Amino acid sequence: MFMPVATQASLKGLTPEQLEDTNCQLCLNNTYHLGLKPGQEVLDTIGGAHKLQGWNRNILTDSGGFQMVSLLKLATITEEGVRFLSPHDGSPMLLTPEHSMSLQNSIGSDIMMQLDDVLVTTSPDHARMRLAMERSVRWLDRCIAAHKNPHRQNLFCIIQGGLDLDMRRECCREMVARDTPGIAIGGLSGGEAKEEFCKVVEACTALLPELKPRYVMGIGFPEDLVVSVALGADMFDCVWPTRTARFGAAITRHGVYNMRNAKYARDFGMIEEGCGCKCCRPKSEGGLGVTRAFIHHNASKETVSAHLLTIHNVWYQLNLMREVRESILADRFPEYIKEFFGNLYAEPKDYPSWAVEALQRVNVDLTA
């Protein structure tokens, strides 16, 4: 399953109905950002994030741990928690495991994430990495203790440990012992090599219980999704599909196209031929019949083409995962993976070696 990211309680320009149109059942909000705007008091008064944004389907909230990396210069990390300086006015905010839980209880998300100590995976400081991993385990205990609605909201743990597979395994054992309803693999998507990324996912999924959802955080490129599913992961989120839409890029099964390129100015085809999203379906089938030429015409001058591409890209990601699920049920996932890479690259020799190798280890031979 792919989950689009509505960081500040709005999926970048789309109404909740437009998001429902993409068949989205679960989207992300961010605890740290909602804690700043609109703030906990407002969330409590309104009655949570579902009511705030008019979204009746599921919400998963990230704990704000990732902002330790993305807003590193604004954050100071101690055993107590993370002290952020607000990027808006420089005022401090202390995010402890307890405060993160309290915020997520106020948000009322269906899936909550523990506060974890996130380091960029490429960090060479082994001691600091170990500290972060062990601290994340300690913080999970504090999160579980502070969680007020365990019946209504599901708290997921997050496995840390950088690229050190032994440390990851150790973390897996500690986290699994605490029996959360779901398990996330965190700290990835921080610029590590894809080979390393695959090895971490593989090492973790091997140790995780079969009947709990495994969520790899921050993953969104179509190849990464397909390979991660093959390596045993279930859930993913990423801002890339919506962000790249705002930069004028369309994700298709043949790759990513930048609609601002002059060659699309006179291209009257759909964004992606055969795509089932609202934008690409012809008017006769209830779609909008939007052409690449119009996206090009409107892009970066008005917001409308960014909205249209957001609809398309979110649909693409969700539909990709739907196809993956169907192929697994039909017992033809390996064939599906081959078709997927066949569509993406002109020739097998262009396939990325990290994907070929990772898939080989789970007995899918792309070169065959």
Add this chain to the structure above:
Amino acid sequence: MASRRIFKILSAAVGDGTSARLGQLALPGRKVVETPNFTSVASRGAVPHLTPDNVTRHTDLSSTYMALEDCRPPTDMDTVVEKPNAAIYEIEGEGEDSRPLHAFTAFPQEIPTILAARRCPAVTAPSGNTSKLLAIFTSTGFRSISIAEYAEAARKLKPDVVVGPADLLHSSQAPAAKKQLRMTERTEDWLDQFLGLLKADTRITSNVPESLIFAPLIPVEWKIQWTYLRHLAEEVLDDISGLAVYDVNLMPELGAFKFSHLPKLSLDTPQNPQDILRQISLGIDICLVPFVNNVSDAGVALTFSFPAPKTGTGIQPLGTNMWSSEHKISLTPLAESCTCYACQKHHRAFVNHLLNAKEMLGWTLLQIHNHHVLTEFFRGIREALAQGPEEFEALVQEFATVYDSEIPAGTGERPRARGYHFKSEHHQEKYNPRTWQDLNNNSNPGTERTEKPHEGAGPDGQPSA
């Protein structure tokens, strides 16, 4: 001739067309426009912030105004400099989408388009029009186009309505009589040429109905353009289907001509609903209302209705500033008892949050709401007119006493200004203040830090506690 079929006046007392009236504009293949009504203003082929599916789902727009300068018209020169024509001129409409302007913009099928040369309001061109050329501002800069080029572009785009070329004021607001006379003469020449070109165009075999042509009435004293008005009434009346009025103060003088059967589109932009009511009292059938887009960008939700509610509690504001922190936890709709999507499904607290968080959905919701308020405002006007002209005028008077005359200003930031149509001027102040600062620069004034950020923090971040 065509005009007699497309436009029907419903008021019992038809009059001379210089007072408020009810009508119906039925353009081929589109839903009927009940008049008086307003036309929304599109930019780059879309009503700002509204995707076509949101327009269909959440608005009831009567029509939309698009500018030729947004669809860079082809020139002969393009082939020489190897800069191809804008793509829009190559699209072939098919089936229902037979009008290329509609097909290209994916605009909802039932809503008619009105095309004019310039955006509204338009960026002032560095030089004015010449006797043969009209100055426009396209995505590739200022350009002048000939009347033949304009006619050719209109022929290809096939909007439902096209406004004939007008020699409008360039910079001065009060031109000398001599200049006014020249504007009139040019507009007359241009219109004749434009009509001739589009009429002569019988070679196409397409079954798409031709665009209807509205003749422009320019902001020149009526005495000076008397000959032009007479020319319209006596020589080309059968070739025009309506009038595009750039100055509504001309309206009372039009009674002297046989224009009463023509639909009248006002391009004299109103600043507030009181201006709109005045235009309707003068006999305008369709008003262009660009202020809606500005009001939404400013973060203001319109709240007026017609007839004005009987409150008796002092002057009522025309809108509510959604930036104000008083809405932070308000679960009430943007405007009381409003039935629009934004008010039914969301609340002030969400819009306030979206504006604060600079999320684009905030402007989308405000656009949906504000267009809905105008749609209802016009529905109220038509219902009052159905009661009779005296009742309508009484309600107009009342509206003026109940409501403030200025729409409140938004106190926050506006969406990022993008695109060529925001022309910067010399020493212009920043549109929005800078929101980020250099984190490594502690001397940055205005940032009071309670903690020292770690200088040049590496990826390993903070040493352990």
